[in-house]
Amino acid sequence: MLHVYGMKECPHCRNAIKWLDDHKVPYVYLEVADQPEPIVKKLIEVNGGTDWVVPTFEFIGKWIPGEVFDPVKFEERLILIGAYTNRR
Numbered sequence: 001m002l003h004v005y006g007m008k009e010c011p012h013c014r015n016a017i018k019w020l021d022d023h024k025v026p027y028v029y030l031e032v033a034d035q036p037e038p039i040v041k042k043l044i045e046v047n048g049g050t051d052w053v054v055p056t057f058e059f060i061g062k063w064i065p066g067e068v069f070d071p072v073k074f075e076e077r078l079i080l081i082g083a084y085t086n087r088r
Contacts, residue, residue, distance in 0.1 A: 001026055001027065001028055001059075002020070002025060002026065002027040002028070002057060002058070002059045002078075002083045003027070003028050003030055003057065003058040003059070004016065004017065004020070004027050004028065004029045004030065004055055004056075004057055005030050005032050005035070005039075005043055005052075005054060005055065005056045005057070005058070006029065006030070006031065006032065006054045006055040006056075007031065007032055007033070007054050008031065010054050010055065011069075012054070012055055012066075012067075012068060012069040013054050013055040015069040015071075016055045016057075016069050016074060017029065017055075019069075019071055019074060019075075023075075023084065025078070025083065025084050032052060032054055040052060043056050046063045046065050047065045047066055048065070052066070053065060053066030053067065054066050055069075057077075057078075057081075057083070059078075059081045059082060059083040060082070062081035062082070062083075063081075064077045064078070064081065
């Protein structure tokens with residue numbers, strides 16, 4: 001299942017979650033502030049090594065680092081890691 005690491009206050013997180021809901025992609029939402037240190041360290045590593053960025057996504061060990069939400073790019077990346085199949 002897709003893991004979404006985010007923050008409630010983050011507009012990009014909300015946009016990504018809305019996209020997932022609209023496209024019926026199953027996911028588990030995880031608030032970054034509630035994560036144990038090893039997960040936070042992995043989030044930092046995935047996002048370039050200086051700090052964590054939200055939203056960040058993980059699907060069976062494959063990661064999508066955080067960035068400004070772009071629906072086209074987001075869909076492409078989800079397909080690339082196998083978390084979504086375009087059903088059009």
